[in-house]
Amino acid sequence: MIMYAAPIEKLIDALKKLPSVGQKTAERFVFHWLASGKKEVNDLRGALEELLKKVKSCEVCWNFTDTSPCHICANAKRDHTMVCVVTEPPDIAAIEKTNEYHGTYHVLRGLIDMSAETELSDLKIKELWKRLSENKITEVILALNPDLPGETTAMYLEREIKTKWPKIKTTRLARGLPMGSDLQYADEITLGSALKNRKEV
């Protein structure tokens, strides 16, 4: 039984494909737009259209961008001897916010995950090897999530790089206690790493 007018049902169905959006949330979104007036809906429609038209992948680092190469790859002031390997484009924004890194990036677009249907060939690994072969890269930072797929992928990349380009330094992000955390609630691996990597003050 259809509860709402057909165009409303259709929009609800389209919104339900979003992560963690169910029937109720999708309904709330649609009725928010219906109440907000045409301008807001039109703005969103226009923004989606621009996304479709203008956003593509940077052919160097595989970040999402509206220029190719993207503004980071095209920036001569960045250190092009360093590549920071990340899983997805939003990871770049997270690292950029720290203002601690001035090299380039490489987005894998996924991780090696035995439980998911990601194929090794879907990842931008070949593209990374091409960059390491053709450019004067001296360090690869593996900035992958510290979980099982992240660790598996990092270990695989590490081994490949050490074999094929023994001169390139491979590093990983430091493990330790996050700001504002409670020592009592830290898991043993994190606390163990924090101890092992303790710094003199």
Added chain:
Amino acid sequence: MIMYAAPIEKLIDALKKLPSVGQKTAERFVFHWLASGKKEVNDLRGALEELLKKVKSCEVCWNFTDTSPCHICANAKRDHTMVCVVTEPPDIAAIEKTNEYHGTYHVLRGLIDMSAETELSDLKIKELWKRLSENKITEVILALNPDLPGETTAMYLEREIKTKWPKIKTTRLARGLPMGSDLQYADEITLGSALKNRKEV
């Protein structure tokens, strides 16, 4: 400092206007679409366009609809002597799901709320009076939320209807314990109503 390509930032800003969607959720939505491919984005864009073009207000009951009068107002099998007054269009769907009501509706499009900027004249109250004057309505059910704005609005409508149309029966939804609830945690007003309105079995 712009973190993402301009079209991505623009879409994030448009999404942040949705209820309970902040920067992080909006980012997740946009990157979901970028990963999902063009079809899903295009479907959503089309659905928004249809919403803009096809959905309007029913000029009888003020529900959102793609036909005016809406399919409920136009349905001769429904009981047109009864009007159920609700706050917003989604309330109609909630009542329809019960299969207990076969009359018509009237959407106020808001409530009398001293703390908000809703004006009495924004509500579809004049339109309700017009229906009560022109049609053979015998009962008005006030199906408003049992909270302060809902109660205030119900009391106001009740008084007006009793004065202007003394022959029309005005009713409210029953108060009582909801299914699956725990007597110990029921507030005293609900439990008091449940006691007062107890039914012989």
